[in-house]
Amino acid sequence: MRAMVLEAYDTPLKLRDLPVPRPGPREALVKVSACGAGLTLHHALRGTNPVTLPAIVGHEIFGEVVELGSAAEGIAVGDKVTLYCIVHCGHCRFCRTGRESVCIDSPGMIGNVRHGGYAEYMTAPDKNLLKLPPRLLERYTPAEIAPICDAMATPFKVARKSRLAPLETCVVYGAAGGVGIHMLDVIRLAGARIIAVDRGEAKLKALEKLGAHEVIDAAKVDVPAEVMRLTGGLGADVVADYVGSRETLEKGLACLGKGGRLVIVGLTANAVPSYAAGLVMRNEIEILGSRGFTRQEVLDCLELSALGHLRPVVNHVLPLEQANEATALVAGEGNVGRVVLTM
Numbered sequence: 001m002r003a004m005v006l007e008a009y010d011t012p013l014k015l016r017d018l019p020v021p022r023p024g025p026r027e028a029l030v031k032v033s034a035c036g037a038g039l040t041l042h043h044a045l046r047g048t049n050p051v052t053l054p055a056i057v058g059h060e061i062f063g064e065v066v067e068l069g070s071a072a073e074g075i076a077v078g079d080k081v082t083l084y085c086i087v088h089c090g091h092c093r094f095c096r097t098g099r100e101s102v103c104i105d106s107p108g109m110i111g112n113v114r115h116g117g118y119a120e121y122m123t124a125p126d127k128n129l130l131k132l133p134p135r136l137l138e139r140y141t142p143a144e145i146a147p148i149c150d151a152m153a154t155p156f157k158v159a160r161k162s163r164l165a166p167l168e169t170c171v172v173y174g175a176a177g178g179v180g181i182h183m184l185d186v187i188r189l190a191g192a193r194i195i196a197v198d199r200g201e202a203k204l205k206a207l208e209k210l211g212a213h214e215v216i217d218a219a220k221v222d223v224p225a226e227v228m229r230l231t232g233g234l235g236a237d238v239v240a241d242y243v244g245s246r247e248t249l250e251k252g253l254a255c256l257g258k259g260g261r262l263v264i265v266g267l268t269a270n271a272v273p274s275y276a277a278g279l280v281m282r283n284e285i286e287i288l289g290s291r292g293f294t295r296q297e298v299l300d301c302l303e304l305s306a307l308g309h310l311r312p313v314v315n316h317v318l319p320l321e322q323a324n325e326a327t328a329l330v331a332g333e334g335n336v337g338r339v340v341l342t343m
């Protein structure tokens with residue numbers, strides 16, 4: 001099979017011809033037809049989010065089950081599937097209560113700790129494969145469906161975690177990126193007001209077109225001051241930070257009003273923000289971390305997309321062999337929405 005392989009950090013992926021993998025007893029073999037390319041992969045390729053080398057990255061897949069392991073359950077040959085990408089034990093107290101993203105035994109994600117979807121075939125545990133609703137298959141292409149399991153499920157979890165309610169105001173830092181952009185529909189579904197923050201006129205125009213009620217160019221104005229102006233001095237109820245830099249985390253906190261919630265979603269390995277504890281106490285601010293999504297949240301996003309309430313935003317579809325070009329697009333300044341590879 002053709003696969004794009006990472007052999008060493010900070011080197012281009014190489015096109016390799018590898019044997020089709022064999023599924024273990026509780027696994028299935030999937031023929032991959034599309035795989036999303038996001039910042040998580042960009043971090044994996046640079047080694048800032050370590051992977052087991054040589055690696056086949058990729059965890060936002062659309063595929064078809066073509067072979068079952070001897071004891072695989074819950075799926076059948078011919079099923080069209082996507083991935084719940086977090087490897088989880090299935091029996092710790094977090095897994096048992098639907099919080100697989102903090103499973104105590106999780107070694108990481110498919111595509112990081114085992115081979116993922118930048119290939120024509122991949123294997124996955126049966127409990128990580130989710131059958132797609134028929135209505136979703138009618139509504140969207142494989143390239144549009146592939147990123148739902150991460151790029152849409154991540155903001156969906158943010159809205160739930162922050163208890164975003166109708167008529168509240170939600171500020172999105174990094175709103176034009178592949179994940180942030182899917183927060184717009186999630187906020188609209190919650191009945192809240194969308195203030196989208198990013199840099200550059202082209203991105204802000206795209207965000208307006210996708211339904212942001214207000215947009216702020218972080219390269220031009222002071223974001224907290226502008227949020228205060230737009231909210232009549234009350235501040236935002238929720239800030240979702242998809243950037244995760246020291247600057248966005250500190251300014252994000254400053255955007256919040258009383259009872260506000262800051263959700264940290266972006267990869268924040270080196271960011272050490274400082275904040276006034278007195279302000280957090282007096283205003284009853286909550287600072288929340290959100291890692292990925294639960295299995296049920298992915299299922300919910302598939303169903304909400306099938307119903308047309310959430311829309312995948314995919315702006316570049318490239319063949320597998322152009323995985324390096326996809327990485328460059330994702331890491332570049334001008335990208336709006338998701339980049340997807342097709343086999």
Ligand SMILES: [Zn+2]
Pocket residue numbers: 088089090091092093094095096100103104105106
């Ligand atoms: Zn577990």
